[in-house]
Amino acid sequence: MSKQVTVLGATGSIGQNTLAVVKENPELFSVYAVTAQQNVADMVEICQTFKPQFAVMTDASAATELRARLTGLPTEVLAGTEAMADVASAPEVDFVMAAIVGAAGLLPTMAAVRAGKRVLLANKEALVMTGQLFMDAVVKHNAELLPIDSEHNAIFQCLPADVQQQLGRSDLAAAGIRQIMLTGSGGPFRNLPLDQLAEQTPAAACAHPNWSMGRKISVDSATMLNKGLEYIEARWLFNCQREQLQVVLHPQSVIHSMVSYTDGSVIAQLGQPDMRTPIAYGMSYPARIRSGVDALDFMSLGELTFAEADPARYPCLQLAIDACWEGQWATTTLNAANEVAVAAFLDGRIRFTDISRIVADLLAKISPQQLNSVAEVLSLDEQVRAYSQEQVEHYSLC
Ligand SMILES: NC(=O)C1=CN([C@@H]2O[C@H](COP(=O)(O)OP(=O)(O)OC[C@H]3O[C@@H](n4cnc5c(N)ncnc54)[C@H](OP(=O)(O)O)[C@@H]3O)[C@@H](O)[C@H]2O)C=CC1
Ligand SMILES: CC(=O)[C@@H](O)[C@H](O)COP(=O)(O)O
Ligand SMILES: [Mn+2]
Numbered sequence: 001m002s003k004q005v006t007v008l009g010a011t012g013s014i015g016q017n018t019l020a021v022v023k024e025n026p027e028l029f030s031v032y033a034v035t036a037q038q039n040v041a042d043m044v045e046i047c048q049t050f051k052p053q054f055a056v057m058t059d060a061s062a063a064t065e066l067r068a069r070l071t072g073l074p075t076e077v078l079a080g081t082e083a084m085a086d087v088a089s090a091p092e093v094d095f096v097m098a099a100i101v102g103a104a105g106l107l108p109t110m111a112a113v114r115a116g117k118r119v120l121l122a123n124k125e126a127l128v129m130t131g132q133l134f135m136d137a138v139v140k141h142n143a144e145l146l147p148i149d150s151e152h153n154a155i156f157q158c159l160p161a162d163v164q165q166q167l168g169r170s171d172l173a174a175a176g177i178r179q180i181m182l183t184g185s186g187g188p189f190r191n192l193p194l195d196q197l198a199e200q201t202p203a204a205a206c207a208h209p210n211w212s213m214g215r216k217i218s219v220d221s222a223t224m225l226n227k228g229l230e231y232i233e234a235r236w237l238f239n240c241q242r243e244q245l246q247v248v249l250h251p252q253s254v255i256h257s258m259v260s261y262t263d264g265s266v267i268a269q270l271g272q273p274d275m276r277t278p279i280a281y282g283m284s285y286p287a288r289i290r291s292g293v294d295a296l297d298f299m300s301l302g303e304l305t306f307a308e309a310d311p312a313r314y315p316c317l318q319l320a321i322d323a324c325w326e327g328q329w330a331t332t333t334l335n336a337a338n339e340v341a342v343a344a345f346l347d348g349r350i351r352f353t354d355i356s357r358i359v360a361d362l363l364a365k366i367s368p369q370q371l372n373s374v375a376e377v378l379s380l381d382e383q384v385r386a387y388s389q390e391q392v393e394h395y396s397l398c
Contacts (some may be wrong), residue, residue: 001211002026002027002028002029002030003028003029003030003094003095003283004029004030004031004032004092004093004094005018005022005029005030005031005032005093005094005095005096005097006031006032006033006034006035006087006088006090006093006095006096006112007019007031007033007034007035007096007097007099007122008035008084008088008096008097008098008099008100008105008108008109008112008123009032009035009036009097009098009099009100009101009105009122010034010035010036010042010046010099011036011037011039011042011043011046012036012044012099012100012101012214013212013275014097014099014122014148014214014275014279015034015036015097015099016042017274017275017276017279018097018099018120018279018283019031019046019049019050019319020276020292021276021279021283021289021292021328022050022279023049024276024280024290024291024292025280025283025284025287025289027290028283028284029283030050031050031051031052031116032052032053032054032087032091032093033052033053033055033056033087033088033090034046034047034052034054034055034056035055035056035057035084035087035100035108036055036056036057036058036062036099037057037058037059037062037104038057038058038059038062039062040057040062040065040066040069040070043055043057043066044069044070045065045098045255046312047066047070047073047075048073051073051074051075052075052201053074053075053076054075054076054077054078054083054087055070055075055076055077055078055091056078056079056080056083056084056087057077057078057079057215058079058080058081058084058104059079060079060080061277062079063077063078063079064079064310069119072261072393073131079097081107081108084107084108085103085107085108085110085111086111086113087256088108088109088111088112088117088191089111089112089114089115089117089194089339090115092254093115093117094117094118095117095118095119095120095283096109096112096117096118096119096120097120097122097123097148097279098112098119098120098121098122098123098126099121099123099148100123100146100277101125101214101217102123102216102218102338102339103125103126103129103336103381105123105125105126106123106125106129106130106374106377106378107120107253107374109123109126109156110126110130110134110137110374112143113134113137113138113141113143113145113312114137114141114143115141115143115324116141116142116143117143117144118143118144118146118220119138119143119145119146120146120148120279121142121145121147121148121149121235121284122149124149124229124230124233125229125335125339126171127232127233127236128229128232128233128331128332128334128335129236129331129332129335129336129377129381130328130332130374130377131232131236131328131331132236132328133284133328133371133373134236134372135168135236136351138168139168139169143298145167145168145237146239146281146282146285147233147278147282148275148278148279149185149233149278150256150257150273150275150277150278151182151183151184151230151234151256151257152230152233152234152237152238152257153195153269153272153276153278153281153282154255154256154257154268154269155180155182155234155238155257155258155269155282156235156237156261156303157269158257158258158259158267158268159175159177159238159259160175160176160267162175163177163238164192165376166235167238168236168238168239169239170238170239171239172238172239172240172241172244174264175246176261176262176263177244177259177260177261178244178258178260178261178262179243179244179245179246179259179263180234180238180240180245180246180257180258180259180260181246181247181248181260181266182227182230182231182234182245182246182247182248183247183248183249183250183253183255183256183257183258183260184221184224184226184227184230184247184248184249184250184309184319185208185209185210185211185221185249185250185251185252185253186224186249186251186314187205187208187209187221187222187223187224187226188204188205188207188221188222189204189205189222189313190208190209190251190313192250194312194313196261197313197352197353198351198352198353199352200222200352202215202219202345202346202348203227205218205219205222205328205345205352206218206219208221208222209251209253209275210252210253210273211253211275215346216339216342216346219345219346219355220338222334222352223278223314223316223352223355223356224314224316224317225308225316225317225319225320225334225338225355225356225359227247227309227314227317227320227335228316228317228318228319228320228321228324229320230319231245231247231317231320231324231336232320232323232324232331235324239250242325246376247309247317247321248306248307248308249306249307249308249309250304250305250306251307252302252303252304252305253273253303254270254271254273254296254301254304255269256267256268256269256270256271256278257269270296270398271293271296272293272294272319274291274295274332276291276292277291277293284305307355315356315360316338316356319356319359319360319363320334322363323363326368327368328370328371328377329366329367329368329369329371329380330354330363330366330368332371332377332380332381332384333362333363333366333380333384334359334362335381336362336380336381336384336385336388337358337359337361337362337363337384337387337388337391338355338358338359339385340358340384340385340388340389340392341354341355341358341359341388341391341392342355344358344392344396347398348397349392349397350395350396350397351395351397352393357391357395358388358391358392358395361391362384362387362391364389365387366380366383366384366387380391385388
């Protein structure tokens with residue numbers, strides 16, 4: 001029997017790569033539902049190819065347009081966030097790819113967790129926003145969480161089986177693990193003179209040297225706030241203490257991350273910078289399947305280099321690391337402020353260097369507070385977005 005998959009964020013970079021892995025293994029998977037915000041053209045093509053039972057659009061008018069363009073197909077078109085949660089938690093679904101970008105992914109992803117699904121987590125913002133609440137929900141509802149973010153998927157692959165199976169609950173030191181090393185490319189501005197950072201355009205920031213990704217995560221890679229989000233993500237996924245987590249600059253993105261053991265061994269996962277590999281791993285775990293990605297050719301690799309990230313070039317990285325150990329309010333604040341700032345930068349309203357200023361401003365403005373539920377997280381998220389918009393006005397170029 002083939003596994004039924006719901007793809008949240010099917011029109012995005014991760015969504016399309018997930019569908020490519022489905023296509024590579026038609027005997028193993030079928031698509032139950034796909035979701036998007038408003039990209040009707042890609043949804044038409046996806047529905048014609050994969051014939052899912054449901055297609056959900058956040059936007060009601062986009063849903064109406066999609067419905068009109070799918071006449072004759074078996075796909076039922078729905079609208080809204082609640083419908084996304086429904087197709088993520090339906091009893092027929094074997095696993096859910098959580099690949100909506102940003103906070104918008106939290107509720108449908110949580111719905112999949114609460115329904116006890118296998119959840120393939122690409123949407124790192126959901127975990128950054130909710131941390132312990134998310135990990136507790138995984139345990140409470142007996143969900144199976146598999147990291148898809150390339151670094152976390154790499155780390156997962158380098159862990160002992162018992163640590164994999166107790167994800168987020170093992171004592172790393174007791175398992176013989178000294179440190180988890182997250183690699184990061186440094187993005188497109190790694191070698192740019194610092195005084196040119198302010199004038200960089202959205203197109204330049206989105207031109208990642210190694211990976212082809214959506215626009216928001218591409219800007220996050222350029223500021224290295226992506227690595228900051230990943231640091232927080234790793235803290236929760238692998239139950240790390242501060243001294244057990246390190247970021248290593250590795251411009252080639254060939255080593256996707258490493259685990260250092262007490263006996264001096266370091267286990268790394270290597271591969272092409274192609275998300276079909278971690279996605280296929282998550283879809284078939286613990287077996288291995290075809291992903292369509294070629295093996296690394298070591299004879300033509302060239303040199304692999306490593307360095308420390310320069311805090312003057314990447315202030316967002318340290319903001320995120322500090323927020324990680326401050327508390328949930330800080331990582332929720334960091335994420336919301338960053339989402340607003342990145343959207344404003346992509347709209348041409350603020351400079352590249354204003355992103356870190358807005359994140360720092362918000363972390364200084366918001367008072368430390370306990371967040372005891374997803375509702376409280378969402379309330380703080382909303383408050384931070386409102387203040388961040390004010391800061392966007394303050395730095396605005398127009
Ligand atoms: N791309 C990559 O290689 C990697 C991505 N990730 C993470 O995966 C997630 C997705 O990234 P990526 O695929 O690059 O992003 P994209 O921007 O390419 O795609 C985002 C997807 O989310 C949908 N979406 C956007 N806003 C909403 C909303 N408000 N409600 C519902 N759906 C929405 C989009 O729909 P529409 O097309 O209609 O706008 C689209 O399907 C992010 O969290 C990212 O950090 C992690 C590791 C690697
Ligand atoms: C593919 C993936 O997982 C991205 O998160 C990637 O890590 C971005 O590259 P950076 O290392 O530049 O952040
Ligand atoms: Mn990553």
